[in-house]
Amino acid sequence: MRLILASASPRRAELLALAGYEFEVCPTDTDETPRPQEMPADYVRRIAVAKANAVARTEACLILAADTTVALGGDLLGKPSDAEEAIRMLRRLSGCAHEVFTGIAIRRLPDEARRVACERTLVTFDHLPESWIAAYVASGEPFGKAGAYAIQGRAGARVARIEGNYHNVVGLPLCAVIRLLDELSSVSAD
Numbered sequence: 001m002r003l004i005l006a007s008a009s010p011r012r013a014e015l016l017a018l019a020g021y022e023f024e025v026c027p028t029d030t031d032e033t034p035r036p037q038e039m040p041a042d043y044v045r046r047i048a049v050a051k052a053n054a055v056a057r058t059e060a061c062l063i064l065a066a067d068t069t070v071a072l073g074g075d076l077l078g079k080p081s082d083a084e085e086a087i088r089m090l091r092r093l094s095g096c097a098h099e100v101f102t103g104i105a106i107r108r109l110p111d112e113a114r115r116v117a118c119e120r121t122l123v124t125f126d127h128l129p130e131s132w133i134a135a136y137v138a139s140g141e142p143f144g145k146a147g148a149y150a151i152q153g154r155a156g157a158r159v160a161r162i163e164g165n166y167h168n169v170v171g172l173p174l175c176a177v178i179r180l181l182d183e184l185s186s187v188s189a190d
Contacts, residue, residue, distance in 0.1 A: 001108075001185070006051045006065035011152065012172045016064075019174050023064075028054035032067065032078065040071040041118045044103030049116060052105040062184060063107040068171045070147030072098040077147045086137045089148040094128035097161075098147065100169045106180050115180040119173040121164030123151070128158055146171075 005016060008027035016023055028051045034043050044067045051065035070077040072092055080086035100121045107114050136155065142148035149155035151162075151169045165173045 002059065002061040003181075004055055004057065004061055004063045006055045006063055009066075009171055011150075011170050012066060015167055015170060015172045015174055016177075019178065026055050026063075028065070030054055034076050034078075038076075040069055040076060040099065040101040041103070041120065043067075043076060044069055044101045045105070045116055045118050046103070048103035048105035049114075052107040052114075055107075057109055059109070061109050062181065063109070064177065064181070065105045065107075066102055066172055066177075068100065068102040068146045068168075070098055070100055072096070072147075079144055079146060080142055080148045083137050086142040086148040087133055090128055090133045090136065090142070093125050093147060093149070094133075095125060097122055097124040099123075100147070100164075102168050102171060102173055104173070104177055104180060106177075106184055108184050113184055115184055117176050117180060119165055119168040119176050121162060121166070121168040123159060123163075123169055124161040125155075126158050126160040132158070 003023040004026050005023045030051045047067035048065045052063045055063045077089050102119050104117045141153050167174045
């Protein structure tokens, strides 16, 4: 069955391709504003479902959508809007553990069978010196990434510990995605 990735993330596309899938990329323009008091797992699941629902197709297909956020001390750290926000986020993450949540939504058309899941990974940064933070932000790498960092980039060298799925932190927990795709493939589309 045809697979559509409802994401503009080059990291998600790369991971899905590395897992051996052929797919079409169909980015969506989804409002990612958190609701007041929304828990991280609920937030990423809601956004992933909204992204999957935003892709309109008439042919039979599977639509895969995902959303990732970083949570620290009850706050969601999404994508920084500017350099100052990226610096503030990285200062907060320096020397401490934080959670990375990715919501996954898969929608099968035309029967509307669905699977939704959430993965959580705990990441601990070493101390991030101010000079490193400034150079990292100046590199441009923090932009477009939840929590203002890319574990697969320069920031990965500053990760002291990770508990859970590495690919979840990159933005697409492949094991969970494959499991959900397999489930939908084995369920009949009566």
